[in-house]
Amino acid sequence: MAATEAGGRAAPVNASANAGPGMGTGSRKAFYQFGYARAADQDAFAATGKPPRHPIVVVGAGPVGMTVAIDLAMRGNEVVILDDADRIGEGSRAICFFQRTLEIWDRLGVGKPMVDKGITWQVGKDFLRDDLVYQFDLLPEDGHKMPAFINLQQYYAELYLVERIVELPRIDLRWRNKVSAIDSHADGVRLTIETPDGPYEIEADWLIACDGAKSPLRAMMDLEFKGEVFDDRFLIADVKMTADFPVERWFWFDPPFHAGQSALLQKQPDDIWRIDLQLGPEADPETEQKLENVVPRIEWMLGHSNFELKWVSLYSFQCRRIDRFVHDRVVFCGDSAHEISPFGARGANSGVQDAENLAWKLDFILKGEADTSLMATYDAERSDAADENIGHSTRSTDFIAPKTEMERTLRNAVLHLAARTEFARAMVNSGRLSQSVTYATDFSTPDTEAFSGSAKLGAPVPDATLRTAEGRET
Amino acid sequence: MMDLITTSQLAAPDAAYNMIVDAHRGLDEKDSAVLNARLVFLLANHIGELSVLEQAIALAKEEL
Numbered sequence: 001m002a003a004t005e006a007g008g009r010a011a012p013v014n015a016s017a018n019a020g021p022g023m024g025t026g027s028r029k030a031f032y033q034f035g036y037a038r039a040a041d042q043d044a045f046a047a048t049g050k051p052p053r054h055p056i057v058v059v060g061a062g063p064v065g066m067t068v069a070i071d072l073a074m075r076g077n078e079v080v081i082l083d084d085a086d087r088i089g090e091g092s093r094a095i096c097f098f099q100r101t102l103e104i105w106d107r108l109g110v111g112k113p114m115v116d117k118g119i120t121w122q123v124g125k126d127f128l129r130d131d132l133v134y135q136f137d138l139l140p141e142d143g144h145k146m147p148a149f150i151n152l153q154q155y156y157a158e159l160y161l162v163e164r165i166v167e168l169p170r171i172d173l174r175w176r177n178k179v180s181a182i183d184s185h186a187d188g189v190r191l192t193i194e195t196p197d198g199p200y201e202i203e204a205d206w207l208i209a210c211d212g213a214k215s216p217l218r219a220m221m222d223l224e225f226k227g228e229v230f231d232d233r234f235l236i237a238d239v240k241m242t243a244d245f246p247v248e249r250w251f252w253f254d255p256p257f258h259a260g261q262s263a264l265l266q267k268q269p270d271d272i273w274r275i276d277l278q279l280g281p282e283a284d285p286e287t288e289q290k291l292e293n294v295v296p297r298i299e300w301m302l303g304h305s306n307f308e309l310k311w312v313s314l315y316s317f318q319c320r321r322i323d324r325f326v327h328d329r330v331v332f333c334g335d336s337a338h339e340i341s342p343f344g345a346r347g348a349n350s351g352v353q354d355a356e357n358l359a360w361k362l363d364f365i366l367k368g369e370a371d372t373s374l375m376a377t378y379d380a381e382r383s384d385a386a387d388e389n390i391g392h393s394t395r396s397t398d399f400i401a402p403k404t405e406m407e408r409t410l411r412n413a414v415l416h417l418a419a420r421t422e423f424a425r426a427m428v429n430s431g432r433l434s435q436s437v438t439y440a441t442d443f444s445t446p447d448t449e450a451f452s453g454s455a456k457l458g459a460p461v462p463d464a465t466l467r468t469a470e471g472r473e474t
Numbered sequence: 475m476m477d478l479i480t481t482s483q484l485a486a487p488d489a490a491y492n493m494i495v496d497a498h499r500g501l502d503e504k505d506s507a508v509l510n511a512r513l514v515f516l517l518a519n520h521i522g523e524l525s526v527l528e529q530a531i532a533l534a535k536e537e538l
């Protein structure tokens with residue numbers, strides 16, 4: 001396997017913050033670089049002209065593709081993963097992972113490194129201009145193995161997933177294997193793959209498309225990606241700061257250092273702080289990314305200039321989804337199926353839940369324990385989940401970035417009342433933290449008898465103590 | 475589901491009307507909008523029924 005041959009372990013390559021092409025102030029090179037290795041399939045295809053066939057091919061080694069691959073492999077299936085890149089750690093993306101995601105990763109053997117490296121915060125503060133309007137304290141809940149959430153850079157999450165893959169002989173992870181064409185038919189998919197050694201072809205019984213929000217596979221299949229595109233741009237900055245600073249999440253509506261917009265500050269591991277600055281639709285991205293504009297705002301937020309800028313980039317956000325998640329033997333999973341604006345941190349979190357929903361179903365189908373119609377339940381349940389997540393993050397985006405003057409007046413009225421009343425605090429929406437979706441589809445047969453426990457139909461089972469046959473509690 | 479009450483409930487309708495108008499007196503348009511926004515949220519929470527709020531919005535939005 002490529003990753004093994006690159007030294008068995010992912011090796012840090014570069015963590016500098018030098019200016020790079022097209023990234024304004026700072027571009028970080030990849031943190032972890034892996035090697036390309038020629039796959040036996042390439043020789044087989046060259047020799048016979050016949051594409052070797054695999055039961056499961058996953059396209060995309062992002063958090064979602066790796067999760068679904070690990071889950072399927074741990075259930076005894078052979079999995080090929082193809083990724084067009086050979087590195088992780090480029091760019092700053094997800095930083096917040098929730099309990100349900102951590103529980104799934106824990107089952108797959110990667111929960112511990114994530115939780116050990118990740119950090120949590122408890123106190124969140126929301127400001128309107130200079131005034132603290134709302135402060136909340138997320139007290140840790142007892143009785144759960146996994147914390148409610150952790151902050152962890154996405155590249156660490158990806159690194160731990162790669163390291164887990166290296167331990168699993170059933171996964172064949174191929175870097176710099178870019179899928180350039182697919183031919184989907186009723187009982188399989190033929191893929192054309194570009195590599196540094198030239199193209200080759202393989203066949204898959206099932207193809208899982210985890211190729212991200214821009215999904216080239218979705219485009220190859222001419223599938224629509226519909227939804228709302230927000231005009232506002234956001235500037236994301238990561239700064240390193242070792243100074244004493246409370247580990248709290250601070251959110252400003254209409255900050256004094258950035259009138260009319262919003263700003264968010266929260267901590268990640270390695271003394272890195274994530275800053276999100278809303279720029280508004282009219283902002284000129286070039287100007288906004290200039291150091292002389294970015295640095296003073298950060299100085300104001302932190303109250304000093306004792307920090308080092310590690311990464312700056314601009315994003316605009318969308319809430320869109322694909323109409324159907326399953327097309328014959330091609331299954332969309334993660335961002336390729338739904339793009340969710342980051343308020344509430346639902347992107348990767350919901351993708352990991354797609355992965356877990358899909359893995360056991362596909363495993364049943366491949367083992368002949370269920371027929372392919374089971375896949376319709378994946379489509380139904382995860383479509384519902386996508387709608388729910390998109391609904392939440394759209395409402396957060398609307399609250400954070402009001403679209404008209406009157407919307408802003410209403411929003412600020414809530415913030416004003418939040419400092420004075422409890423009901424208004426419940427309306428303040430600087431991102432609703434992601435929770436696992438409760439499936440209300442037809443597959444959750446209704447209870448016929450009353451039940452008083454906290455477990456709900458269609459929802460994950462809460463952590464509980466089990467008693468063994470010998471009467472021991474675990 | 476509760477119905478929106480549209481029959482007179484206030485013992486002194488004139489006083490209620492004047493109370494609201496007085497509250498706006500001396501405010502410019504912008505501040506008036508702010509006052510209205512705050513009032514709407516306070517009263518909506520006091521009502522505490524989404525369906526009543528929905529009926530009130532529908533009635534208020536007639537011809538808009």
Ligand SMILES: Cc1cc2nc3c(=O)[nH]c(=O)nc-3n(C[C@H](O)[C@H](O)[C@H](O)COP(=O)(O)OP(=O)(O)OC[C@H]3O[C@@H](n4cnc5c(N)ncnc54)[C@H](O)[C@@H]3O)c2cc1C
Binds near residue numbers: 342350
């Ligand atoms: C600023 C920001 C903050 C965010 N914060 C959070 C957060 O706090 N919490 C959260 O849960 N989510 C967050 N998200 C969303 C999260 O980053 C994504 O939801 C997540 O990366 C999706 O994972 P994925 O595996 O579906 O796709 P990706 O991570 O996009 O991975 C797709 C992979 O497919 C590969 N690929 C693409 N095309 C091909 C091809 N033709 N052949 C082979 N390989 C291909 C790519 O190289 C890539 O490795 C945030 C996003 C942004 C931008």
